[in-house]
Amino acid sequence: MGTVSSSHTRKRVEIKRHEILSSKSSQYLVEKVLGEGCFGKVAQCTKVDTKEKMALKILGSDESGTIELLMLQELRRLDPDKVNLVKLTEHFHYSGYVCLAFEMLDVTLYDYMREMKFRPMHLFEIQMITQQLLVALNALKSIGMVHADIKPDNIMFINRQRHSVMVKLIDFGMARPLWLLQGGPGRMIQPLPFRAPEVILGLELDEAVDMWSLGCVLMNTHQEYIDATKGTPHKCTESNEPTPSLEDMLEFSPDLMGNIQERKDTMALLCLLKHMLKVDPEKRIKASDALENHFITKLQWKDINPTLYVSPDCLTKLLGQLNESTENRTQSDRSAADNNNRPDSSVPSKSLPASRDVGTCTDDLLSADGGTSDVSLCYRQKDSSILSSKSSQYLVEKVLGEGCFGKVAQCTKVDTKEKMALKILGSDESGTIELLMLQELRRLDPDKVNLVKLTEHFHYSGYVCLAFEMLDVTLYDYMREMKFRPMHLFEIQMITQQLLVALNALKSIGMVHADIKPDNIMFINRQRHSVMVKLIDFGMARPLWLLQGGPGRMIQPLPFRAPEVILGLELDEAVDMWSLGCVLAFMCLGQSLYPGCEYKVIKETSNEPTPSLEDMLEFSPDLMGNIQERKDTMALLCLLKHMLKVDPEKRIKASDALENHFITKLQWKDINPTLYVSPDCLTKLLGQLNESTGKFKPWVGENNEAGTSDEPSGTDGLNEASTSVPENRTQSDRKGSLLRCSP
Template structure:
């Protein structure tokens, strides 16, 4: 908690005595002539020091530090000595006890409301200390004004402004339900609760000028000049609408990064309002109590009309001479420049007045690096359709974009946002199309990542997802590339088979199954609960054409490399390789070279038959007719393959067991290696699951191959070795 501020900026109208109505805020006998402000501040402010104790009714409060001073008193941060809770205490000046009593009256009425739900500051108690009224509040963070100052007056994003606006509208609606007007809505009186833990959660503070609507009199002066409604300045009948004007000015302040109207002079405020919104009509000006303070009529004219005065008659401008030395607001247009041509008017919907791409601190000419990635920083906000997303940290970068962890500003939920490179917009749009199709499925039940929304930010397609934990690849790296246990692999395999089955049910192939695209949901709370992510290469099965190149090289199916007809079986190959990765603790095939991948596949599964090679679009990239790539591979009996399948999936499902048992006699009789390529060409859909299992087995056999050579060499030297010795050694290795 950093700051609680009541009135950090002096209230200008307390120093202006242009009308008798403003003196109504002071008790009888106190005015500037008899009670100068400087004397009040010197003699009526409570002298306090660090570690002084304020004696309350409910508790005692140890002063830690001064947070701010205003026209009515000062605010200090204290510790409640009973509960050890940090609170903020507003200590009123002695001569402002009437203001304290009025504020306490309003604050007690607010206790009828749920102040957290209605975004109103919590008031705890009121007590007297050495003749000074003290009001105890919850401690908050920083005001909107301080936030903008910290950001060097850069505007907030619209998504952030929406969140704050919604909360303030709830607060004003709650006040209206009690028949109250706040009467001092300004950036200083809207405070962030805790910007680190609850970004852009705000509360309305400072009810020192609040008043029942029924008691607001025509001509009453409320609000500071730059946030004062025209009906207040002109002296027209008032109601709760004055708070809406103030809120509108606050929203403009956040959007522009500066006050929308001048703060020092009411005449200047009215002049700017007229430049933007036109002059109030005559019936309003005729009714206004204070109209003649700002307007004049030419009585000699046959049709006299109201005209704005050229010089301010109030003390705020008495010593300033020309009005050209004024402090203007964002809407302040120099005289003679009020007319806006058509081109400028068309652009005002896109940019705040006076801000261009070269002058706005929040809008540099280019937001992108040379390679097309969006340049981002911590605490930047991405403007989504549903909400804003506050960037917390960078998660990773890929060929198509980058991923950042964000806080969704309306729900305070952690999200992952994928920001696609500007030159890869087509990839982002294609992925969104696939993700929209996934909405037909129960994404939790089918182990698929949840997609929330997509939007554009500075020309980049952004896709918002639920936040997950770490990928399977990162998990293996964390455990120093040690293999997972079979029981753990079974759990992940089962979930991924469910995911792929769900994709097949809606006619999709993922196209990029690899350890990096299988993520743990929450490894601490839900060990080995995983979800499939990254649908950037997903494609409808009906649109998969022979020759389409998908998948990472080390996880690429042979039919993709050869350019054969494709279907969803390519995902089963990828999953098999992932299972092998988890079982071995390393990638089963080389990642850098397609030729090397094909060579290793042939070493373990044999060369694809000529019919397949003749049909492959890319066969000649990998094969020649004169020379085979490798020698004749080792042949393993199918019974060993089935044994390994059963070892892996005994506890997984009876369906796989019965499927293997069903085909085992056929495989034994033919004594053929059950190749994945033959599975994909099979007309029996159920056989595709064996491709996944076989890929794992084949990788295991790769490790055994070197062992077999050593065993054969050993047997050659010892011809008396028992005949079944080799099979015994195999059993030991497999177990």
């Protein structure tokens, strides 16, 4: 059997012919590969139970697949058959891959043109296909989405034998919400021959980019024209030659000169194309208006010669007509200036603003490898960088931290002098996903539910910039200042209550944070509100429905990773409760419960007898003489035990945890304010989590005792790999296949 493989940024896709891929409800038999792209392959499959042919898009489990899933989920608000969009039947995860099951269509418009040896299409075919695609674009606008990748390869015939010219728009891997594109200039989208002028010039974008691409698709019905435009798009739009009339253009099609009706009908097509290819996106025709155009609504096809082709010379000449009086000099000058400053127009520019002197920013170069792009900030004590959005300017003062995808800088808002935290990301998929998740959070009041507040987002010189309220320090930094001494019961209770409120709010909008750790919990202002915190960093957050697609998703930093993630089981919001339990234990112990690798975490499962909570308290001799403190500590241990249930279905919910005795009933006036929770007491706790669903016992390093000044490995294992487990494996099989630690 042949093997299907493709290089991928995160995971190599390898699917064998005749392999069966299983979801919760269906099985798909792989027959052949239909195509491949940057992120995976599309295979023709047969649904085993119904024998129905399906197209299965198989992606590496990365951000690109996640974005496409998010966009396809939005499309569920539309009827795909009525608005000519591809239909997704289900999605699932299989052996670490994201699998999207689509209806089976026929061939792409490009393949059809190739079969026809790239002869121009009939007027009737052009009219029918254009009308259907305009309906699709109008529907996308109604839900605030931009396709951003319209080209002949992404337009497919449904069934040429039954419906000769019925088509659908496919592939939403590059699709984005309209509000995200409107964040500012700097986004490089669309394949080059179909790229709108405003994309090339780095201007603000909206749904008009799709109309430009559709106009190019209409014109690119001849291979010679497509080849001529590669590398020098829109060359005709930069001309200052006089604009001839449409009648002059028709002279390039001598076959039409003797037929008045056909001449008028072709003129209607050319007139529509001219409106679709306006250089100024504000003047470009809208999909709703184009559907009312004479070419779409009024042509009498019974009067048209069925063998008539639209002259390639006639259409090619059209691009010379796009320079109107308001566009000639302005667009040409801007394009020339852009080409002088931009070394390569096919990639996002990372240059400094025109008002800055590049030579003056050489003292301190702060850079971070951002995965798909580098995030660099030029910073000087006397000449700080200013990043500008539509409405504000941010003066960069210092870098607060950095991660895999960029940096967080402390900034001052120039007009209000307000301190802000600016997260600066490369213009990649990770930044897009975080923006999508943060947009969902706007449904909540961040101050009431203890979530970080996003004030605005914008694009600047190819970077995605997120402006957040300025907070104080992270929980991890606070513990480090305290030399990792265990926290007071009062502090633990207050912080736990606020984070439970946050998790309960996230569940209400169907979101999972998936990255809860001390570094992502920040104090608001310790001087004014000593124990008020907020949950930050939604770069790993995902909708609940996406995590429920099946096993295989590796999320969460290792010391806070739930057992079901390690074992490759199905996931839900319970993963966040496990992480919060580990954070709670970190506050109590001053160290992580599981700082080792995944294998050591699972290895600590034992079958020893489980002592009672009363027996556990004997490990804290300071509490033995105080009945009230003994009861209060028992309440904490009891809550922790419910948060760290091995079985996610039995793990306590956030709403129930908010009603727990430790959160609601403790009388702090009766508590010794200097009381620490005994590390020995809590360390012993993890030996008590062994119930019918599994048994856990903590692993603590020999030289990493609570209360020492050595930093615990609170964030180890962020990129730790794990062997995913097929869905049909037994529990005992899964234990045997866990990735083992290096010696």
